[in-house]
Amino acid sequence: MKKNVGGIDKILRILVGIALIAWALMGGPVWAWIGIVPLATGAMGWCPLYPLLGLNTCPLSKK
Numbered sequence: 001m002k003k004n005v006g007g008i009d010k011i012l013r014i015l016v017g018i019a020l021i022a023w024a025l026m027g028g029p030v031w032a033w034i035g036i037v038p039l040a041t042g043a044m045g046w047c048p049l050y051p052l053l054g055l056n057t058c059p060l061s062k063k
Contacts, residue, residue, distance in 0.1 A: 003045040006058030013042030 020035025
């Protein structure tokens with residue numbers, strides 16, 4: 001897996017993921033557990049949807 005998530009994209013994914021999981025833990029809706037997905041993709045630096053869409057925000061992988 002080549003990294004395809006970088007920079008601001010990575011930071012935003014991690015922050016949104018943490019916020020959604022915290023909301024779920026505080027009694028929010030069950031769907032807030034979807035925050036695991038952006039948290040995981042931000043932490044790994046790889047998003048499985050990006051290759052399908054032809055996107056890449058990681059400057060190291062654009063070479």
